[in-house]
Amino acid sequence: MTDKALKNRRLRLLIKLVAALVILVTAVSFTRYVYKSLRPKNRTTMFSSLSFPTLVIDAGHGGSDGGAVSPNGVIEAGINLSISRRLQLIAQFYGFETVMTRAGDDIAYPADAKTLRARKQYDQKTRLKLINSTPNAVFISIHQNIYPKPAPFGAQVLYSPTDGSRELGVTIQELLKSTLNTDTRTNRRGAVKVQKSIYLMNNLECKAILVECGFLSNPQDESVLQEADYQTKLAAIVFSGFCRNLSGKYPVAPAEKPAETQENNPGTEAYHLIGDVW
Numbered sequence: 509m510t511d512k513a514l515k516n517r518r519l520r521l522l523i524k525l526v527a528a529l530v531i532l533v534t535a536v537s538f539t540r541y542v543y544k545s546l547r548p549k550n551r552t553t554m555f556s557s558l559s560f561p562t563l564v565i566d567a568g569h570g571g572s573d574g575g576a577v578s579p580n581g582v583i584e585a586g587i588n589l590s591i592s593r594r595l596q597l598i599a600q601f602y603g604f605e606t607v608m609t610r611a612g613d614d615i616a617y618p619a620d621a622k623t624l625r626a627r628k629q630y631d632q633k634t635r636l637k638l639i640n641s642t643p644n645a646v647f648i649s650i651h652q653n654i655y656p657k658p659a660p661f662g663a664q665v666l667y668s669p670t671d672g673s674r675e676l677g678v679t680i681q682e683l684l685k686s687t688l689n690t691d692t693r694t695n696r697r698g699a700v701k702v703q704k705s706i707y708l709m710n711n712l713e714c715k716a717i718l719v720e721c722g723f724l725s726n727p728q729d730e731s732v733l734q735e736a737d738y739q740t741k742l743a744a745i746v747f748s749g750f751c752r753n754l755s756g757k758y759p760v761a762p763a764e765k766p767a768e769t770q771e772n773n774p775g776t777e778a779y780h781l782i783g784d785v786w
């Protein structure tokens with residue numbers, strides 16, 4: 509083959525390559541244009557058109573604030589996160605949009621937040637901003653309780669003053685009692701309105717509840733709350749109550765008693781939260 513023939517062959521090959529590239533770029537651009545034109549703007553829009561809320565899941569405490577600590581040194585914050593992650597996975601499995609107020613053990617504080625109080629204030633205000641800026645949100649916070657005596661056990665739901673929170677709280681409380689803490693002779697607690705001192709729960713704009721999953725001060729609760737199966741069961745029951753509430757079904761709520769009159773666990777609900785203003 510002469511030099512000229514070789515050059516012509518290379519030129520033809522180059523022209524073919526350029527042509528193929530142009531066709532490829534055009535095809536990709538066209539496909540992207542069609543995809544963008546046809547798909548919903550985002551999933552939130554798609555779900556909100558069906559009135560499906562976004563489930564905002566709050567693993568209580570975290571970072572410098574471990575929350576309650578059991579007599580054996582079991583820290584609340586880690587259990588909260590573990591149950592919250594399970595709740596998120598179950599909700600996502602059923603197609604719900606979810607938001608976590610914290611995804612890990614650590615929290616990034618600003619440099620000037622040096623004391624525990626300053627860090628908690630920063631953290632709670634950051635969470636509040638996130639929750640109140642989430643459209644169509646339903647808020648579920650996960651915590652563990654503690655009491656100076658070992659006897660009190662079982663879960664208790666607290667609800668915020670916002671519309672619909674009591675119905676959601678009662679629904680989940682009654683499910684927890686009928687499926688998890690089934691000994692009604694000793695666990696008669698009902699869902700209660702959250703104390704005014706709890707900053708986050710009293711400043712939310714959406715439907716909001718806080719689940720105290722059990723007592724770290726009770727040896728049986730302390731043990732099962734660390735078990736993966738029990739944590740999954742708790743998450744599944746909370747999610748089930750959330751779905752039941754969406755359907756509009758509302759259980760007949762037992763008469764709400766002030767905690768002091770409940771023979772079994774006097775004054776126990778959210779004991780660790782009492783001094784937990786931030």
Ligand SMILES: [Zn+2]
Nearest residue numbers: 568575651652
């Ligand atoms: Zn807590």
